Amino acid sequence: MGNNEIWLESLITKTxxxxxxxxxxxxxxxxxxxxxxxxxxxxxxxxxASDTAQLIASANVIAIEFQTIALANNYWK
Amino acid sequence: MGNNEIWLESLITKTxxxxxxxxxxxxxxxxxxxxxxxxxxxxxxxxxASDTAQLIASANVIAIEFQTIALANNYWK
Amino acid sequence: MGNNEIWLESLITKTxxxxxxxxxxxxxxxxxxxxxxxxxxxxxxxxxASDTAQLIASANVIAIEFQTIALANNYWK
Amino acid sequence: MGNNEIWLESLITKTxxxxxxxxxxxxxxxxxxxxxxxxxxxxxxxxxASDTAQLIASANVIAIEFQTIALANNYWK
Amino acid sequence: MGNNEIWLESLITKTxxxxxxxxxxxxxxxxxxxxxxxxxxxxxxxxxASDTAQLIASANVIAIEFQTIALANNYWK
Amino acid sequence: MGNNEIWLESLITKTxxxxxxxxxxxxxxxxxxxxxxxxxxxxxxxxxASDTAQLIASANVIAIEFQTIALANNYWK
Known part of the structure; x- marks a missing residue:
């Protein structure tokens, strides 16, 4: 399906x-x-993967995405 | 219409x-x-598109925009 | 009025x-x-305007400002 | 008073x-x-002040600080 | 267990x-x-660890992650 | 106590x-x-301290940390 692939069904995760x-x-x-x-x-x-500045910038993106996911999951409380 | 084009009618999406x-x-x-x-x-x-630092910086922008959209959609719950 | 110009009367927008x-x-x-x-x-x-890294950094600022505006407008619901 | 100067009494502003x-x-x-x-x-x-990348980075900081202030003021509604 | 190691059981911390x-x-x-x-x-x-720009970028990531954790813990009130 | 020093007892501040x-x-x-x-x-x-780009990046981190603190203190209202 290429670009039409559905890869994000939900923001809810078990853990x-x-x-x-x-x-x-x-x-x-x-x-x-x-x-x-x-x-x-x-x-x-x-x-x-071998440039620390870019690894840190990637970690910044992951931190922002995780904020959204954590809130969607009510912090798994 | 050029710059006056309406491209953002709503923040609500189906999925x-x-x-x-x-x-x-x-x-x-x-x-x-x-x-x-x-x-x-x-x-x-x-x-x-072939500069990883800029690809990561673009992903940072997308992550912030998605936070807004996800909250507007109450996380599609 | 120069620097004393009032340019932000409200965060509320119609759309x-x-x-x-x-x-x-x-x-x-x-x-x-x-x-x-x-x-x-x-x-x-x-x-x-012709440096992609700076265009992306500008888009990052716009994304953050829009978060504030979208929340102020309750996502135009 | 130097470094002990009190410059932030409140996050509330009139406008x-x-x-x-x-x-x-x-x-x-x-x-x-x-x-x-x-x-x-x-x-x-x-x-x-004459380096656009740094002007944009400064605007990023202002956008984040303003998010806090706008929320503190309930968006001046 | 390598990459399958579970390292994040919860966002709740005591302090x-x-x-x-x-x-x-x-x-x-x-x-x-x-x-x-x-x-x-x-x-x-x-x-x-000896590049201040990268140390500051790392601190930016930590600040974002901590926002999520602090909210999950209701600010330890 | 070195690395085990407790330096963050609370996010609550008086002002x-x-x-x-x-x-x-x-x-x-x-x-x-x-x-x-x-x-x-x-x-x-x-x-x-004498590199403006890094001073601005530091201000970005402070702005994010302050968001967390301001919310924890209900904006000192």
Whole structure:
């Protein structure tokens, strides 16, 4: 289905840990939405995985996505 | 209608996935509001689509826009 | 009136689209508050309008301002 | 009184416009808290006032501070 | 268990200080999720620990994670 | 006590001004948690105190921490 793939059915997760995994997935899907070529994405991967400034910037995105997920799940209380 | 085009009728979407798509659209429209020349935007596109730091910065914008959309939709509960 | 100009009477807008326009205005007014010389601002405009990293950073500011406006308007529900 | 000066008595302002002014003041005071030498701050001022990337980063700070102020004032409704 | 290790059982902590520690842990785990090789992470550590721009960017991530944790704990009131 | 020092007993402060001071302390403690050597931190201090981009990035962190503190204190109303 390519770009029409449904990958986000719900923001609800069973555990906080799964919420983290969803946050990472959301961050990755944003990048894939802009750089749509999977080959180029693969070749770029080393660029940020060994650049600490970019790793920290990625962690910033994950932190924001997780805020949304955690609130949606009422903090798994 | 050019710059007067109405592109944001509502923050309400049917699904979380559509909420993601709206977040990406909002981020893109912000850039179009500043760089109003579509030819220049097109020529700039390669600059950020193959620069991981800029891809991550774009994902940061999408994450913030999605926070707003998710809250507006009461997390699609 | 110069710097004493009143440009923000209210956060309430009729539509989401007008909310976006206000968010862009708020971002611009912040920059004008720091760089108060309109001639210099004009000369700087090309610097960021053709630099994708700065366009994305601008979109980040607009996303944050819009969060505030959208909440003030109860998401135009 | 120097560093002990009380500059933030309240987050409440009469108008949204005054809320913007307080947001700018808060951003400036943060910088003054880290770079405590007013002479150095003055000499640094040109660095960011003519650097668009830094102007945009400053606008990002103002947007976050304003979120706090706007919520504190219940959006001046 | 490697990548399947459960490290986030709950967002609830006994004290604000423990909330800070959890925020730091969350930021670190995000980086570990992207750069999965612990040897490379170790070698990268000096890059950001002595680069003030990256230390500040790390503090930004911690501040966002802590917002989520503090709200989940109702500010430990 | 070193790293086990308790420095955050509560998010509650008597005044908004004290809330600002706590926000600055929280930002500093994040940096200290990553760069644990106080001698190196001292030597790095000049790096960011005279670099406007880093001063602005620091103000961004303080703004986020203050959001959390202000909400915890119900905006000192």
């Amino acid at each position: 906080p840990q799964e919420g983290r995994e969803l946050a990472i997935k959301m961050a990755r899907k944003s990048i894939a939405a802009i750089q749509t070529n999977p080959e180029i994405r693969k070749s770029l991967r080393n660029d940020y | 979380p996935q559509e909420g993601r798509e709206l977040a990406i659209k909002m981020a893109r429209k912000s850039i179009a509001a500043i760089q109003t020349n579509p030819e220049i935007r097109k020529s700039l596109r390669n600059d950020y | 989401p689209q007008e909310g976006r326009e206000l968010a862009i205005k708020m971002a611009r007014k912040s920059i004008a508050a720091i760089q108060t010389n309109p001639e210099i601002r004009k000369s700087l405009r090309n610097d960021y | 949204p416009q005054e809320g913007r002014e307080l947001a700018i003041k808060m951003a400036r005071k943060s910088i003054a808290a880290i770079q405590t030498n007013p002479e150095i701050r003055k000499s640094l001022r040109n660095d960011y | 604000p200080q423990e909330g800070r520690e959890l925020a730091i842990k969350m930021a670190r785990k995000s980086i570990a999720a992207i750069q999965t090789n612990p040897e490379i992470r170790k070698s990268l550590r000096n890059d950001y | 908004p001004q004290e809330g600002r001071e706590l926000a600055i302390k929280m930002a500093r403690k994040s940096i200290a948690a990553i760069q644990t050597n106080p001698e190196i931190r001292k030597s790095l201090r000049n790096d960011y």
